[in-house]
Amino acid sequence: MSEIAAAADPGPGPADHDASALALGARIRALRKRRGLTLTQAASDADLSHSFLSQVERGHERLSMASLFRIARALGTTQQALLTDEPEGVPSGGFHVYRATSDSPVDAGSGSGAVTVLAQQRARFLPMIFSGSFEDDGLWWQHDEEEFVYVLEGEIVIVLEDEEVTLARGDAAYYGGGSRHKWRTAPGETCQVLVVKEQQHHT
Template identity: 45%
Template sequence: MTTMAPVMDTPSSDERLGAHLRGLRKARGLTLTQLAEAATLSHPFLSQLERGLARPSMASLERLARALGTSRVELLAGSEPPRADHDAEPSFVAADEGVIGPYAEGTARLLAEGPRRFEPLEFTGSNPTPGDHYVHEEDEFLTVLEGSIVISFGGFGERTLRVGDSVYCRSGTPHRWYSPDGSVYRLLIVKELVHGGGADDAVEQEDA
């Protein structure tokens, strides 16, 4: 007699995004209520998001990203189907591939997929004025591939970086950058990766 293997439910993109949001929130030490207030979203809506029962608008996703010290494109990447942790095959991203979306004052393209310990991305911008300082718990490295930027570190001052220059920011360091003359610049940015919890972790106490 043939025994059929049990059918395993595959988490939907909404469930994967919700689990990723929950993992980031917990990594930041925030409750549902605190994150909802920081992102100006309702507590019930955020709870539904984390359980994969609702889908955020791009505006809501942007507010969540800022409240969590990350970017919309990185949150969207969290909804991609994951590769198995034991999959040792190299992961390739071609020049015309990779998730692309808003990041800080420009656009970023993710340069890796599947299980990984850090997030490499290609950032393109031309903003002549700085936006808000970003502060997050992950260490971050960047190097200038094209053009030049003025990068500010809050109380640590600012510095001009040109092609080939690089900087390593420790966690908790405020930072922002802009083009000194409004011309296009490209950066390679590598951040530590905060993993969201698994899909079966998506249900929790309402204010955990």
């Protein structure tokens, strides 16, 4: 798993102490301690400031997806694993219900994007809704997990390696693990996109 990124702001700003930000911070802190890393070591490995990571762990800062990726990589895990809880013995054929909430532990980063995570428990797939505008800030995403994208509203441009495609409402795209990709919307335009990511359980 790798990320090729231009220099970026560590995060979009303070969180409002919502439950999802507190839960995400607690998971990051617990995994960091299990890995035997100090706050300073983990922040250095993630290329973030010590004070920023401290605020994140206490639920006082909301992360961008790029910063969450850096933290996950430093802790030897994935964004998906940090965004969801380990289920407590879910039986075969079991299910869980997602209840709508205004809480969001992360923001999409560039532009005015927001991310809604549609699951609390860890499962094979993680559905998320990305809403807002997205700029091409030079950041490429590349990860081991497979990904499915479905446009709910508006249009989005997806760049896969050297190929560029525009998806409108009702269009979808799928790309396998290891594919370099990035998104953008037209200037001044917004979109709402359902993203389903595969989860790999190796935390």
